[in-house]
Amino acid sequence: MASVLDKLVASDKSLTKVTAALVGAAALVSAAAAFTCGIYYGTTRKPRAKPRSKASNLDPEASYKMVLCVRMDLKMSKGKIAAQCCHACLGVWKKLWRRRDPVLRVWEECGQPKVTLQVPNEEAMLELYQRAKETGVPTYIVVDAGRTQVAPNSRTVMAVGPWNEKDVNSVTGKLKLL
Structure with a gap:
């Protein structure tokens, strides 16, 4: 040159x-x-995901909550259950946050209530998952890597909600407290 x-x-x-x-x-x-x-x-570039629900469809007077359904047949320790519940809570929160779903703000204003319930086995958990999907309630199932107490790819905990309490109760209302 x-x-x-x-x-x-x-x-x-x-x-x-x-x-x-x-x-x-x-x-x-x-x-x-x-x-x-x-x-x-x-x-x-991927287009930004649209919110699952419109803010106008949310009832600010209603209570919103999240339910964590823990499989009891896996015989997890208290610490393992706590960790898996944290994974479930964060998993569903991230899913809704990516969509910019306004339900997160309403749930936050309600104090972010969470209830932990027992699920007898994986079949019952998957039935609840199907019912939640039909109702339109957001869900997230934790699949464990299997490094400590449970077998790899075990479904350990399912988060149902955050969503309005009425719909969450229609899915999980018959389960016992942990």
Whole structure:
């Protein structure tokens, strides 16, 4: 490149013309690169998820809560249950937060109530999951990695809600407290 530049300067004796040509070429290449990046990043970006529920559909006078359903057939220790409940709570919270669901704000204003209940086995948990989906209540099931007390890929705890108390109770109302 330097030899080409030297030849141009020697033959033309006009450094300003050469500089202007190089600046123009650089600007053209930069514009093409910016345009290409804009097309690429503009089309591959995922659209923001829409909220599951509209703020106008939420009843500010109603109570909102979350229920954590713990499988009793796994015989987990108290510490393991506590950790799995934390995973479930955060899992459903992240799911709703990504959607910018207004139910999180209403639940927060209610004091973020959480109730821990017993589920006898995995079949019962999956039945509750199906009922919650049919009702429109958000859920999250923790699948354990199996490094400590339970087998790998065990479903340990299911979060139901946060959602209005009436709908959550219609799903989990017959379960016993932990």
